[in-house]
Each structure stands twice: as C-alpha cells, then as structure tokens.
Amino acid sequence: MSENVGITAPTCAIGYAFKAIEGKWKLPVMYVLSEHGTARYNEIKRELGITNMMLTNTLRDLEEFGLVNRVQYNEVPPRVEYSLTDNGYAIIPALKEFEKWGQLLLDAKPEAEEGENEND
Amino acid sequence: MSENVGITAPTCAIGYAFKAIEGKWKLPVMYVLSEHGTARYNEIKRELGITNMMLTNTLRDLEEFGLVNRVQYNEVPPRVEYSLTDNGYAIIPALKEFEKWGQLLLDAKPEAEEGENEND
DNA sequence: CAGTATCCAAACGGATACTG
DNA sequence: CAGTATCCGTTTGGATACTG
Numbered sequence: 001m002s003e004n005v006g007i008t009a010p011t012c013a014i015g016y017a018f019k020a021i022e023g024k025w026k027l028p029v030m031y032v033l034s035e036h037g038t039a040r041y042n043e044i045k046r047e048l049g050i051t052n053m054m055l056t057n058t059l060r061d062l063e064e065f066g067l068v069n070r071v072q073y074n075e076v077p078p079r080v081e082y083s084l085t086d087n088g089y090a091i092i093p094a095l096k097e098f099e100k101w102g103q104l105l106l107d108a109k110p111e112a113e114e115g116e117n118e119n120d
Numbered sequence: 121m122s123e124n125v126g127i128t129a130p131t132c133a134i135g136y137a138f139k140a141i142e143g144k145w146k147l148p149v150m151y152v153l154s155e156h157g158t159a160r161y162n163e164i165k166r167e168l169g170i171t172n173m174m175l176t177n178t179l180r181d182l183e184e185f186g187l188v189n190r191v192q193y194n195e196v197p198p199r200v201e202y203s204l205t206d207n208g209y210a211i212i213p214a215l216k217e218f219e220k221w222g223q224l225l226l227d228a229k230p231e232a233e234e235g236e237n238e239n240d
Numbered sequence: 241c242a243g244t245a246t247c248c249a250a251a252c253g254g255a256t257a258c259t260g
Numbered sequence: 261c262a263g264t265a266t267c268c269g270t271t272t273g274g275a276t277a278c279t280g
Contacts, residue, residue, distance in 0.1 A: 006167050007148050014215070017222030018147055024273075027138055028127050041242050047126050051274055056243065066228070077241045078280085087228055091221050095134070097214035102137030104210050108186075144252075161262050171253060176263065197261040198260080 017094075020065050025050055025058040027095070030084065033068065034092050038083045062088070137214075140185050145170055145178040147215070150204065153188065154212050158203045182208070 007015040021027050025048070032047050033039055039047075045055050059082060062068035067088035073079040084091075127135040141147050145168070152164050159167075165175050179202060182188035187208035193199040204211075 007151060008169055011226065013222035013226055014151060014219040015148075015222070016226055017218045020222070020225060022144065024142065031127060031134060045242095049128055051276095052243065053245095053275090054273060057272090065225075072242090075241095078243090080242060087225055090224050094214055094217035094221050097217045098137045099134040101211050101214050102133035102135070102140070105140060105185075105207055106131065106133060106136055108207055165262095171255095172263065173254095173265090174252070192262090195261095198263085200262060 020067065021091075023058065023061070025054055026062060027098075029055070029058050029062065030067065030088060030091055031095055033082060033084045033088070034095060038081050041080050041082070044082065067091070140187065141211075143178065143181070145174055146182060147218075149175070149178050149182065150187065150208060150211060151215055153202060153204045153208070154215060158201045161200050161202070164202065187211070 006012065009015055028048050029044060032044050059068060059070065063070055066085055069083045069085055071081045126132065129135055148168050149164060152167050153159055156163065179188060179190065183190055186205055189203045189205050191201045
C-alpha cells in the first residue's frame with residue numbers, strides 16, 4: 001500500500017487535515033477548547049468522559065501539530081491550562097459546518113432510532 | 121463514564137456528527153465520493169489504499185447512517201456503484217472548510233518536517 | 241491536580257483463500 | 261468485480277492503580 005497519491009499524499013490539504021484530526025478524540029478536545037477558550041486538564045476530561053491516557057496522548061498529538069497550547073503554572077495544587085493556537089482556532093469554521101451538518105442529520109432522523117424518550 | 125451530557129449526548133449536533141464520521145476511513149471515503157459523484161468499489165479502494173474489510177465495513181456504516189447509496193447492477197462482471205445521499209452531500213461544506221484548514225496548516229509549516237523532497 | 245504505568249480489549253491492517 | 265471469511269500481528273482505546 002502507501003500509495004502517496006491523492007488523499008494520501010503528504011502535500012494534499014484534505015489529507016493533511018485528516019491526519020491532523022485522526023483518532024477518536026482530536027475533534028472533541030478541540031471543540032471543547034473552542035468553547036471554553038481555556039480549559040484545565042480535568043475540565044476537558046470531565047466534559048468528554050475520556051480517560052487519562054487518551055486525553056494525555058491526544059493533547060500531546062495536538063501540541064505536536066501546533067494546534068494546542070499548554071501552559072503550566074507551578075502552583076500547589078498544580079494547574080495546567082490548555083487552549084487553541086491560532087492554527088487550532090482556524091478549525092472552528094469547519095467545526096461549525098460539522099455542527100450544522102450534525103443538526104441536519106438529527107432533523108432528518110424523524111424515526112428517532114434511539115430517541116424513544118422525548119423528556120429532553 | 122458514558123456521561124450523556126454535552127458533546128456525548130445523543131441529541132447534540134456536533135456529537136452526532138462526530139459519531140457519524142468516527143473511524144479512520146469515513147471522511148476519506150465520503151471525500152472520494154464527493155469528488156467522483158459516483159464510484160465503484162475498486163475505484164475507492166485503489167484511490168485510498170484501503171483494505172477490503174475496512175472499505176466494506178466503512179461503506180456499510182455509511183449506508184446505515186443514510187449517508188451513502190449503494191446501487192448494484194446485475195451484470196457480468198458485477199458492478200456496484202456508490203454515491204452520497206442528500207445527507208451525505210450535505211457534509212461537503214464541512215469538508216471544504218477542512219480542506220482550507222489543511223491548506224492553512226501546510227502553509228504554516230515552512231519547516232517542512234517531512235517535506236525533504238520537493239520533486240513533487 | 242495532572243499526569244504515568246500497566247494490563248487488557250477492541251479496532252485496524254495485511255495476506256491469503258474463497259464465493260456469487 | 262465485489263465482496264466475505266479467517267488468521268494474525270500491530271495500533272489504538274479503555275480501566276485501574278499509582279506518582280510528583
């Protein structure tokens with residue numbers, strides 16, 4: 001495999017974007033950060049129901065891609081705040097489109113396969 | 121876990137969108153279909169360098185979500201054509217935003233960590 | 241509080257063989 | 261051609277316990 005053409009080419013914009021958000025948690029974490037502006041480790045964790053390992057790895061990956069800032073305050077108890085970089089922020093329009101799409105999907109699902117409770 | 125609030129709530133638009141595209145191949149397959157309009161099984165397979173199992177499973181999942189149409193022609197040799205449904209098509213704006221974002225990321229990466237060859 | 245370490249399960253991926 | 265089935269190794273994800 002590894003045919004480096006089309007989507008899989010390292011210089012392909014959409015392919016690079018896909019790589020940047022690969023994995024289950026990249027987009028959710030970025031979404032939370034986009035909403036909070038700044039969020040602490042356990043804040044993100046609580047909000048997403050993600051495990052330590054996954055959150056740590058996801059944040060590391062996002063840092064390496066230059067999408068997330070990590071600021072550590074040497075206090076007791078320790079405080080670490082995460083936020084989006086400029087490049088990270090730039091994903092928000094895409095996220096908004098995704099949200100609109102998700103809403104469309106929900107609206108187009110009148111059968112409500114799993115929405116047997118409307119006490120919402 | 122399974123705190124059904126916020127992003128993880130089944131009625132959350134962005135959460136539902138995340139679920140719909142979960143997995144490594146959903147977006148790439150939808151992207152290929154958005155470009156081709158209609159594509160045959162082996163066409164998608166070649167373009168993405170994806171295995172039979174992964175492609176089959178991905179297409180099934182997308183069908184179940186109502187995002188992809190499968191049209192089978194009873195010819196010899198058999199021909200099966202895949203295309204996006206209306207709901208599937210509706211993801212294109214998001215995809216375009218993603219592409220723009222990917223381009224931004226590529227442009228903002230002058231160091232070219234892996235682009236040691238410019239004979240492209 | 242913000243992580244690491246460890247172990248285990250599920251998803252992913254490749255090769256090969258087989259089917260309609 | 262368009263899959264399905266199986267085996268198997270690797271990667272990713274999750275639960276729990278533990279550390280600075």
